[in-house]
Amino acid sequence: MLRRILPAWFVVFLLFISLGLMACGSTSSSNSAAGDSTDATSSNGGSKNETITETAQPVKVSLRLQWVPSGNQAPFYLAFDRGYYEQAGLDVEILDGNGSSNTVRTVGNAQDTFGFADMSVMALAAGKGVPIKAVAGIMQRNVFGVFSDQSLNITTPEDLVGHTLLHTPESVETILLPAFFKLTGIDGNQVQLRSVGAASKVTDYVAGKADMMSTDVPYGLPTINPKRSSNTMMFADYGLVMPSFGIFTTNDYLEQNPEVVRKFVQASLKGLQEALDDPAAAIEAMAKYREGFDKENMRQQWELYRDYLQTERTKGQPLGVQSAEDWQDALEILKDYAGHEGSMDPNDYFTNEYIH
Numbered sequence: 001m002l003r004r005i006l007p008a009w010f011v012v013f014l015l016f017i018s019l020g021l022m023a024c025g026s027t028s029s030s031n032s033a034a035g036d037s038t039d040a041t042s043s044n045g046g047s048k049n050e051t052i053t054e055t056a057q058p059v060k061v062s063l064r065l066q067w068v069p070s071g072n073q074a075p076f077y078l079a080f081d082r083g084y085y086e087q088a089g090l091d092v093e094i095l096d097g098n099g100s101s102n103t104v105r106t107v108g109n110a111q112d113t114f115g116f117a118d119m120s121v122m123a124l125a126a127g128k129g130v131p132i133k134a135v136a137g138i139m140q141r142n143v144f145g146v147f148s149d150q151s152l153n154i155t156t157p158e159d160l161v162g163h164t165l166l167h168t169p170e171s172v173e174t175i176l177l178p179a180f181f182k183l184t185g186i187d188g189n190q191v192q193l194r195s196v197g198a199a200s201k202v203t204d205y206v207a208g209k210a211d212m213m214s215t216d217v218p219y220g221l222p223t224i225n226p227k228r229s230s231n232t233m234m235f236a237d238y239g240l241v242m243p244s245f246g247i248f249t250t251n252d253y254l255e256q257n258p259e260v261v262r263k264f265v266q267a268s269l270k271g272l273q274e275a276l277d278d279p280a281a282a283i284e285a286m287a288k289y290r291e292g293f294d295k296e297n298m299r300q301q302w303e304l305y306r307d308y309l310q311t312e313r314t315k316g317q318p319l320g321v322q323s324a325e326d327w328q329d330a331l332e333i334l335k336d337y338a339g340h341e342g343s344m345d346p347n348d349y350f351t352n353e354y355i356h
Contacts (some may be wrong), residue, residue, distance in 0.1 A: 057261050058091035061113040064106050065097040067198075069290045070219050071301025072139055072245055074282035079271025079283035081188040088263035094289070099198060101125075101170045108132050112252060115263060118172045119243035123334060123349050127342020131251040136320035138272065139244035141308040142177050142236040145203065148212040148218060150229040157184035157238060163211040164192040166201050173214040179337035180235050218304035222297045240337075242330035243322065244308060246350075251291070258354070265354040269320045271353050276306060322350045 065073055076094055079085060085092040100117035107115035110131040113218060115122075118136055126132050146165065148154035154163065167173045181188040196204055204216045205213040206227045213220075217232050224230055247268060254261055275282035283299045311315070313323035327346035334340035342348075 058259040062093045064112040066117040075272035075275040077285040078282040084267040135324040143233040147230040159188045165212040166210045168198045212330035262354045
């Protein structure tokens, strides 16, 4: 078969044209990919206008917890372990906290993207101008109260008078204790408050260094009662009804990155539902990424926390949904008993927009 042989100069010409076209196409693709990557890249605090697409790099976000490992954090670790954040296009870093006040501070300063902390602390900060808002309620019933040595038979608020009580400065109880005293008509000056660091509070109470201790009751029960038989007095039983732990972020991040927030919230709530369905798996997931905790103790904590997920107003609703009425009640309590001076509009403090 005869073949037509093209002149050498013509072959070079065609090759030059082809390479030029390929370079143009390559440049165009590179620019598009760079644009996607720029939109999707974030520091832990979050950058503006982040997007999630199938071809984008994972969006880096951080979740600052309220404390060292505790049972109510199990859903986040389960979501992480089962890849729900990764499937949503998120690169999530889960970080220990040092109390709710500190978590609110780091998120409010955009050092962290999301926070998991007490909602009363968040609300008081927001009322003072910190630009943050709750996007999901995880523990919606107040989990805080007072432990007291069982032998003292302390069963009513009036019984607290004259006894020593351990508490941690700048913690949730710093807000809730004075409110509890005012709400129940107790003179707080007649209760001997002793300040102690959060890390040693339970140890000091178990060692008998005070008659009572204020803390997160589901967190403390599995550790305390086997070592010092105690009564518990829940603040909510005496009218101090308000949301406990939830997920929040800054108003700017909500406005600039709504899809990132939606993906994070929905992946976290999927972890929450599956932690309810399979508590053992949730605790095992924590154990993969955290060391130095008693898995049985943590399992008991999570079993107790399950009773605090929803209020009467949110029962029957999807997990994470918050009630405007609950928030209104909480703001009234914070105004009357905790010095809240900010907006009284619940919509300034929470949104359910990212649940669905």
